[in-house]
Amino acid sequence: MAIIDLWGGVECSCNRVGEQFFDQLSRNGHWERISDLDLFASLGIKKLRYPVLWEHVAPQSLDTPDWSWSDERLQRLQQLQIDPIVGLVHHGSGPVYTDLSNDNFAPLLAQYARMVAERYPWVTYYTPVNEPLTTARFSCLYGFWYPHQTSDKAFVRALLNQVKGTKLAMQAIREINPAAKLVQTEDLGQTHSTKLLAYQAAFENERRWLSFDLLCGKVTPKHKLWNYLIQNGVEPTELLEFVESPLPPDIFGINHYITSERYLDEHLSIFPLHTHGSNAHHKYADVEAVRVKGVERTGIKNLLQETWQRYQGEIAITEAHLCCTREEQMRWFMEVWGAATELKQAGVNIRAVTAWALLGSYDWNSLLTRNNSHYENGVFDLRMGNKPWSTALVKMLKSLSKTGKYQHDVLQHKGWWDREERYAYWHRDVYISKPTHKPILDKKQRPLLITGATGTLGQAFGRICQDRGLHYHLLTRAEMDIANPESVAAAVARYNPWAIINTAGYVRVDEAEKEPGKCYRENTKGPIVLAEICKAANIQLLTFSSDLVFDGKKATPYVEEDQPNPQNVYGNSKFLAEKEVLRILPEALVIRTSAFFGIGDRDNFVYFALQSFLQGNPFEAVNDIKITATYIPDLIQNSLDLLIDQANGIWHLANSGTFTWAGLAQSIADIALLKDVQIISQPVSSFRLSAYRPHNSVLGSTKSYLMPSVESALQRCIPVIMQTIARERTALEQNLFPAEEKLSG
Numbered sequence: 001m002a003i004i005d006l007w008g009g010v011e012c013s014c015n016r017v018g019e020q021f022f023d024q025l026s027r028n029g030h031w032e033r034i035s036d037l038d039l040f041a042s043l044g045i046k047k048l049r050y051p052v053l054w055e056h057v058a059p060q061s062l063d064t065p066d067w068s069w070s071d072e073r074l075q076r077l078q079q080l081q082i083d084p085i086v087g088l089v090h091h092g093s094g095p096v097y098t099d100l101s102n103d104n105f106a107p108l109l110a111q112y113a114r115m116v117a118e119r120y121p122w123v124t125y126y127t128p129v130n131e132p133l134t135t136a137r138f139s140c141l142y143g144f145w146y147p148h149q150t151s152d153k154a155f156v157r158a159l160l161n162q163v164k165g166t167k168l169a170m171q172a173i174r175e176i177n178p179a180a181k182l183v184q185t186e187d188l189g190q191t192h193s194t195k196l197l198a199y200q201a202a203f204e205n206e207r208r209w210l211s212f213d214l215l216c217g218k219v220t221p222k223h224k225l226w227n228y229l230i231q232n233g234v235e236p237t238e239l240l241e242f243v244e245s246p247l248p249p250d251i252f253g254i255n256h257y258i259t260s261e262r263y264l265d266e267h268l269s270i271f272p273l274h275t276h277g278s279n280a281h282h283k284y285a286d287v288e289a290v291r292v293k294g295v296e297r298t299g300i301k302n303l304l305q306e307t308w309q310r311y312q313g314e315i316a317i318t319e320a321h322l323c324c325t326r327e328e329q330m331r332w333f334m335e336v337w338g339a340a341t342e343l344k345q346a347g348v349n350i351r352a353v354t355a356w357a358l359l360g361s362y363d364w365n366s367l368l369t370r371n372n373s374h375y376e377n378g379v380f381d382l383r384m385g386n387k388p389w390s391t392a393l394v395k396m397l398k399s400l401s402k403t404g405k406y407q408h409d410v411l412q413h414k415g416w417w418d419r420e421e422r423y424a425y426w427h428r429d430v431y432i433s434k435p436t437h438k439p440i441l442d443k444k445q446r447p448l449l450i451t452g453a454t455g456t457l458g459q460a461f462g463r464i465c466q467d468r469g470l471h472y473h474l475l476t477r478a479e480m481d482i483a484n485p486e487s488v489a490a491a492v493a494r495y496n497p498w499a500i501i502n503t504a505g506y507v508r509v510d511e512a513e514k515e516p517g518k519c520y521r522e523n524t525k526g527p528i529v530l531a532e533i534c535k536a537a538n539i540q541l542l543t544f545s546s547d548l549v550f551d552g553k554k555a556t557p558y559v560e561e562d563q564p565n566p567q568n569v570y571g572n573s574k575f576l577a578e579k580e581v582l583r584i585l586p587e588a589l590v591i592r593t594s595a596f597f598g599i600g601d602r603d604n605f606v607y608f609a610l611q612s613f614l615q616g617n618p619f620e621a622v623n624d625i626k627i628t629a630t631y632i633p634d635l636i637q638n639s640l641d642l643l644i645d646q647a648n649g650i651w652h653l654a655n656s657g658t659f660t661w662a663g664l665a666q667s668i669a670d671i672a673l674l675k676d677v678q679i680i681s682q683p684v685s686s687f688r689l690s691a692y693r694p695h696n697s698v699l700g701s702t703k704s705y706l707m708p709s710v711e712s713a714l715q716r717c718i719p720v721i722m723q724t725i726a727r728e729r730t731a732l733e734q735n736l737f738p739a740e741e742k743l744s745g
């Protein structure tokens with residue numbers, strides 16, 4: 001039985017930048033999709049942080065409210081027996097007739113809150129204003145959001161208006177529902193620093209409590225920030241009003257992210273420009289403490305302990321979310337859940353942990369100031385077809401809400417925030433120079449078995465599993481011949497894997513026409529043997545197929561449901577494997593992909609083209625075949641997430657964008673900024689290839705749009721490939737022309 005509750009929450013920020021409102025509910029489609037509530041209910045959540053935003057209900061005036069959306073949603077929540085924690089403002093500055101610096105903000109918010117309570121008198125839990133301190137910082141100290149001010153005076157005024165608004169709102173609500181409870185949320189971190197900036201860190205470590213301290217009436221003339229507030233335009237009466245009639249939160253809502261802990265350092269030279277800032281006295285860099293070697297992070301457990309010691313009030317983690325790969329998201333949530341459970345067992349009044357951003361969020365990487373569709377998935381992933389995809393976190397949360405416990409092999413390993421490779425900086429007072437590190441993989445975890453140790457995809461899988469802290473064994477043919485059942489059974493018995501990733505195969509498409517036996521052994525018999533043994537051993541299987549299963553007669557991109565009709569031996573060997581593997585093991589994941597390119601692999605079209613261009617040689621490319629190309633790291637990152645999500649069946653994963661090979665060559669030249677390249681564009685027939693190539697093998701998908709565009713992948717890899725080619729050329733020249741001759745050259 002779980003001793004703490006699982007709550008959920010929808011990322012519903014509605015922040016204003018200039019005259020534009022950035023609205024997560026329209027970005028994530030939840031505004032239109034009431035069925036999401038059923039998905040949320042299936043997680044076993046007891047409460048849901050849910051928006052009835054002022055900017056949505058009364059955007060033009062409090063006299064013309066539109067309750068249609070919130071009526072329907074709150075009614076559905078009642079039917080689903082989910083208790084809403086209603087949020088009225090979420091990183092917003094209110095509708096256009098007010099803003100954070102306007103003294104009408106608090107009274108108007110209270111008026112709106114009364115209207116909400118009158119409309120939904122049964123609602124008990126409220127968060128009138130989410131994270132007043134964060135919003136005041138982003139809007140009035142850093143100027144990112146409306147009203148875009150950048151002074152302590154404006155920051156303090158914005159904070160006070162929000163906290164006053166919260167108090168007045170709760171008082172108005174309690175006139176309707178005296179039992180109403182305030183769940184006051186705030187981002188909680190810790191600021192660390194060099195000795196020189198310890199005063200700034202101390203200030204920020206006091207400031208972080210201000211929302212709670214004000215509501216609890218703790219900001220008296222003895223409070224460390226009393227003078228700071230007074231010097232920045234607050235009247236003593238405004239503060240004493242809270243002291244005389246405090247309105248402490250019924251639940252202290254802690255929002256904690258891996259980036260909540262900061263590190264301040266005046267040695268600007270070792271920090272990227274975008275981290276530079278200043279106060280009235282010093283210029284300094286402000287970075288995530290987790291990236292700094294020599295900084296001991298306080299961590300969520302100690303921060304919760306501090307909150308308990310400071311307020312002795314009921315606490316809930318109201319936002320637990322990590323933007324990262326699947327296993328890291330699971331590790332982060334389990335770390336927060338574990339900390340809360342241990343503290344609860346130790347007598348701390350912890351009520352719940354909230355799985356935040358259930359549907360993910362958009363553009364937080366630009367602090368909600370740009371619409372770039374930078375999406376980070378949540379418990380559900382919105383990049384899969386027309387309904388939210390249940391990631392591996394769904395199974396985890398269902399188990400936690402029931403039993404408070406959950407096991408998965410990927411959880412055996414530390415999260416990146418506890419692994420050596422996290423460091424990007426070092427604490428100047430602790431280290432003179434950049435310390436080195438070696439990633440260590442913990443062998444306790446049941447491994448992934450990856451075939452194809454000498455292959456392009458296999459080796460890349462090894463590198464990325466290392467980075468993701470996924471324990472793996474990369475096996476050569478000698479260690480496990482996939483077409484030999486004894487060899488596979490022996491390897492499975494020896495390593496006891498939780499999944500097999502089959503990157504092995506026969507990929508020489510033209511030669512396959514001459515030696516079909518070999519091709520069918522590696523590409524068809526091999527995967528079948530793996531499927532049979534995985535079935536028997538109840539372990540997951542991921543295997544790869546190809547766009548060459550199609551005949552190319554379709555005019556538009558091929559999707560998963562399209563009927564394959566391979567036109568060459570290779571294509572046929574992959575198609576037969578797909579059919580047999582899914583007949584034997586329907587749970588298997590079969591990923592069709594195409595035309596690999598990547599860093600560190602010289603046997604690919606991108607490398608060939610760049611090499612020719614840089615050598616000034618003409619490059620022949622086919623102009624009557626349409627394909628999609630696949631950047632290997634993007635393929636692997638998403639394949640691993642799907643495997644951990646236990647996705648099954650056929651999935652198409654290729655970077656988005658349709659090209660002829662000649663067109664792709666031109667894009668490569670454009671992105672490499674190479675002007676005078678010679679691309680000889682000609683039909684495939686001129687290449688006299690022994691295996692037929694379909695004229696269209698573009699991979700589309702009805703299941704997902706996980707993969708970035710080919711352009712974005714080329715932009716990420718071409719600079720590195722060009723450096724590799726340049727280095728190789730220099731090495732070649734040095735071998736060909738030893739130094740003295742070059743000088744005489």
Ligand SMILES: NC(=O)C1=CN([C@@H]2O[C@H](COP(=O)(O)OP(=O)(O)OC[C@H]3O[C@@H](n4cnc5c(N)ncnc54)[C@H](OP(=O)(O)O)[C@@H]3O)[C@@H](O)[C@H]2O)C=CC1
Pocket residue numbers: 451452453454455456457458476477478480481482483502503504505506507521522526544545546547593594595596
């Ligand atoms: N390259 C591409 O553009 C595309 C590839 N694919 C698919 O992706 C997968 C990986 O391709 P890629 O990395 O390019 O291939 P590579 O040719 O680079 O690697 C193939 C690997 O498979 C190993 N192998 C072959 N047969 C066996 C066997 N019986 N037992 C164990 N290992 C074996 C090879 O080992 P050894 O060195 O001993 O021969 C080699 O390590 C293949 O399934 C391929 O069909 C799909 C679409 C596009």
Ligand SMILES: Cc1cn([C@H]2C[C@H](O)[C@@H](COP(=O)(O)OP(=O)(O)O[C@H]3O[C@@H](C)C(=O)[C@@H](O)[C@H]3O)O2)c(=O)[nH]c1=O
Pocket residue numbers: 507508509510545546547548593594595596605608620621622625661662684687693
């Ligand atoms: C090397 C090269 C290829 N091409 C074009 C011609 C031809 O259609 C195509 C053939 O190149 P390749 O032999 O590299 O690729 P091909 O064998 O067609 O590629 C396939 O590999 C297998 C393993 C797959 O599964 C497929 O997805 C696909 O990537 O590329 C050029 O136009 N210019 C060139 O210089």
